[in-house]
Amino acid sequence: MKILKVEKVSFAYDREPVLKEVSLEVGEREFVAIIGPNGGGKSTLLKLIMGQFEPQSGQITVLGKSPKEAREEIGYVPQNTNVNLEFPIRVLDVVMMGNPKQHREAAGWWERLFPVRYNDIEKRCAYSTLEKVGMEAYMHRRIGDLSGGQRQRVMIARALCAHPRLLILDEPTSSIDVEGQQQIFSLLKELSKDLSILVVSHDLSVITDYADKVVYLNRTAYTHDLRNAPIHLKPPEGDHFCEVELMQMLSQKSCDCEQHGGKEKDS
Ligand SMILES: Nc1ncnc2c1ncn2[C@@H]1O[C@H](COP(=O)(O)OP(=O)(O)OP(=O)(O)O)[C@@H](O)[C@H]1O
Numbered sequence: 001m002k003i004l005k006v007e008k009v010s011f012a013y014d015r016e017p018v019l020k021e022v023s024l025e026v027g028e029r030e031f032v033a034i035i036g037p038n039g040g041g042k043s044t045l046l047k048l049i050m051g052q053f054e055p056q057s058g059q060i061t062v063l064g065k066s067p068k069e070a071r072e073e074i075g076y077v078p079q080n081t082n083v084n085l086e087f088p089i090r091v092l093d094v095v096m097m098g099n100p101k102q103h104r105e106a107a108g109w110w111e112r113l114f115p116v117r118y119n120d121i122e123k124r125c126a127y128s129t130l131e132k133v134g135m136e137a138y139m140h141r142r143i144g145d146l147s148g149g150q151r152q153r154v155m156i157a158r159a160l161c162a163h164p165r166l167l168i169l170d171e172p173t174s175s176i177d178v179e180g181q182q183q184i185f186s187l188l189k190e191l192s193k194d195l196s197i198l199v200v201s202h203d204l205s206v207i208t209d210y211a212d213k214v215v216y217l218n219r220t221a222y223t224h225d226l227r228n229a230p231i232h233l234k235p236p237e238g239d240h241f242c243e244v245e246l247m248q249m250l251s252q253k254s255c256d257c258e259q260h261g262g263k264e265k266d267s
Pocket residue numbers: 013014018036037038039040041042043044045
């Protein structure tokens with residue numbers, strides 16, 4: 001079964017269409033990246049996938065259900081995570097906040113509304129997700145004392161706490177240096193052995209090294225499968241693609257990599 005199916009989805013906030021007949025799929029344990037120019041509709045598409053808006057035509061299903069019905073199957077790491085760096089909250093507490101399911105199941109009505117302490121199941125779950133992202137040694141540290149990359153790992157652990165089948169991240173590496181970007185994407189690649197990942201990213205040259213599929217979105221969408229391409233979107237030894245070249249290649253229905261020694265590929 002496909003984890004996410006977007007079928008011929010069109011959407012407009014007002015008269016101007018933002019998405020026009022957009023289709024894409026995320027399979028089980030696939031790592032899919034959405035790229036595209038500013039204003040191309042990436043955040044809007046994520047909002048539709050999470051059930052915040054309804055498409056005007058077309059259909060979105062997550063595990064065969066509507067986005068609203070499937071909400072608990074989706075983990076979300078928002079863009080520019082707003083953490084008050086002065087607030088004295090520990091890493092472990094930040095991660096445990098991502099586990100609303102346990103509160104509902106294990107606590108009384110008062111604690112459901114105002115959770116003041118966490119039970120052992122939640123603590124163990126938070127510890128294991130911190131282990132998954134390589135941050136368990138920092139669990140008692142203040143969130144404000146971590147680097148941008150470390151903080152992003154903690155936010156990923158927080159989203160994993162709800163045991164999602166689909167993890168969605170909106171520009172997880174903005175304002176992180178290239179080494180930090182590579183670490184985050186290689187972590188996502190590792191996580192995609194157990195769950196499906198959909199990530200919006202502007203870090204083109206890095207994401208093409210890690211993603212299984214890249215969807216170029218600019219009102220309409222083109223999907224490029226990087227696994228089955230006759231030539232990967234990687235330059236020959238000693239050469240390199242700049243971001244503009246990559247964006248141009250991906251913005252076409254077929255990736256014509258011939259000028260770099262490759263063959264044309266139909267997506
Ligand atoms: N709430 C809204 N009301 C009206 N128009 C909106 C709204 N949100 C976004 N838009 C418009 O929809 C279009 C797509 O915006 P969106 O934020 O989805 O693009 P994006 O690809 O995520 O851009 P960026 O890369 O800059 O984050 C833009 O023209 C934007 O101005």
